[in-house]
Amino acid sequence: MRVSIHGRRREMGLGAFPEVSLKEAREVANEARALVRQGLDPIKERERRKREAASNLHLLKDIALDAFESRKAELKGDGKAGRWFTPLELHVLPKLGKVPIGEIDQRDIRDTLSPIWHTKADTARKAMNRLGICLKHAAALGLEVDIQATDKARALLGKQRHTPKNIPALPWQEVPEFYQSLSGGSVTELALRLLILTAVRSYPLRHFHEDQIDGDVWTIPAEAMKGRVGATSAFRVPLSSEAQAVIDEARKFERDGFLFPGFRKGVISDMTMSSFMKRRGFEARPHGFRSSFRDWCAEATEVPREIAETALGHVSGGSVERAYRRTDYLEQRSRLMQAWSLGCAGMVEKSWEADAL
Template sequence: MPKVARQLSDRAVAAIKTDGRHAVGGAPGLHLRVSAGHRGWVLRLMVGDKRRDIGLGAYPSVGLSEARDKAREIHAGLREGVDPVAPRKQQRMALAAQAATEKTFRWCMEEFLRAKAPEWSNPKHRQQWENTLETYAMPHLGHFNVSVIDLPHVLACLEPIWSTKNETASRLRGRIESILDWATVRKYRTGENPARWKGHLDKVLAAPSKIQKVEHHRAIPVEDLPRFMAYLRQREGIAARALEFVVLTAARSGEARGATWSEIDRQAAVWTVPAERMKASTEHRVPLSKAAMDLLHKLPRFEDTELLFPGTKGQPLSDMSMTAVMRRMNVDAVPHGFRSTFRDWVGEKTDYPRELAEQALAHTLESKVEAAYRRGDALEKRRQMMEEWAHFCAKSA
């Protein structure tokens, strides 16, 4: 055991300025350590066969009398077989373990988006998630530890917009639920998810179906389509030709605007849209009617782009370019509405089965059983249907 040094007074301790260890007495091994102007208490003692230095706090925050009391308490514990270092290690480990599991909602959101980003084919999906959560969730949840988030916190996000912006609120609820589920799996929280709908939020919030108004894309009636096509073919410009191609193929406007010459098999009269440009992330083959092929034959080829319908600087046309064509024609409809017109034509004017029209529109089958049995894409059957569609479009031309 270290010998007991002469006991220094408070005044003598306050006068110590020289760097190094200075024994202050009153308890074996108690020193005031001075280094670069910083002064703190250190207790040096033997624990078993090892010499240990234990910090007792900074001086003068911890005064001389308090430092001596701490040192004597440690010595008393050591005589009873208590390791003075072990509790401190255990406390540090407990604090480290607690810190590792204490994550804020914002941190969990960022980690969730980073982990799930590879699943999203469109980079805009992440931006949409971030924008919605940043606007409506972060003011209420961002700084909270996910372990304490409960129903009142979730309702604070949802209730202000549930009736006025229900579609946005419904998406927000699902996104909060996904992040909290992720946090539960990662052991950052326990218990049921306060953002779940069935059997929980459906008891305190109005059903979306009772609030949301379904707004369909404005479409041209089937009977008016031939006359519209006749007028459209009289208009010049890439946007008009792109719109004509959208009608003839029943494609989504984005698929047509992004179409390239390499996707067109002229010999087979087939347009193959790659999976990365399809909504369902599945490659889609489109049989091209004679009218569609004639349109492509007349299109100019541009050296600086592979796009069928390039806009300015070789970039794809904007969706507004085709909408603008329709507005100049005084037509109260949107480009996407032609898919509805095509679907109405199949149902009202032909005997083709519903499934064939759904394949032409590249819709994902709701029935998993039906989807499992659909092996091919009925390309040749669809070719005949699209040829009849093109004839109908030109009926009054």
């Protein structure tokens, strides 16, 4: 069939005979002429309809996996821990995984997440955020989706009633007694001691490797750090004399270079340390020692805020301020961690008013 549209002559195939009958070809031709009268190119309109039909074949589960693959490089350990994908896998995909993503609207999302919206608020929030990323990923692929569906679903679900709870932490005044009770010399006790002394997160501590030590400095690789801009730089941790003594003691357990190996393979789990504290009757958890350290900095020292925050591996200040501030305060943090360690080990008064600060 030949048509003229916008001053251009177009040739449009109507289908192969005998698969397409003469009657069907005439119907397609009549429809194409009607489109021309409306100022539309029948060939482009046919292609557009094909794209729309194809978009309906893109199921959410496939888009979710594709979105996950494209973001692995941004995730710690390439997302192998499963924390990014798990909220979708457990709470969204069982209900919406086989639904074409172009058909998903705010009501579908509301009905899917309403059972956990208040009871598992943090998980529901993560699932909603991941679903929003999937919708934007689909839009970037050229699929017809409602990228505002998650915002509309939040409006339908309302404000979450659940109040987030902070991880229980020991008051800093009680840390020395607990630290000094870790005298058994086991892998778990040594890991807890070093965790307290360095105020780092559990993940880099559990994956502490011999080649990360250079004298009295422990350098944590960028990929093991959480919350640092772009995770492009490693983080240096000054090791106090007490921390170095703990490391020397832990070397007898070293396996494949890791100082805190698991029972059979790999390294000890975060649950290992948590369970140890639970068995000892403590509500506090290992991660809480970072809060203990930060409270000590605020209440018992006059250390500047930016040094205390840097000691925790936090990024402080605006982007302009960070661009001009190139130091990581290693020398000042070294004195700070030495004072903290002395207090934990009971080598100074409980007030920890060390002259070094």
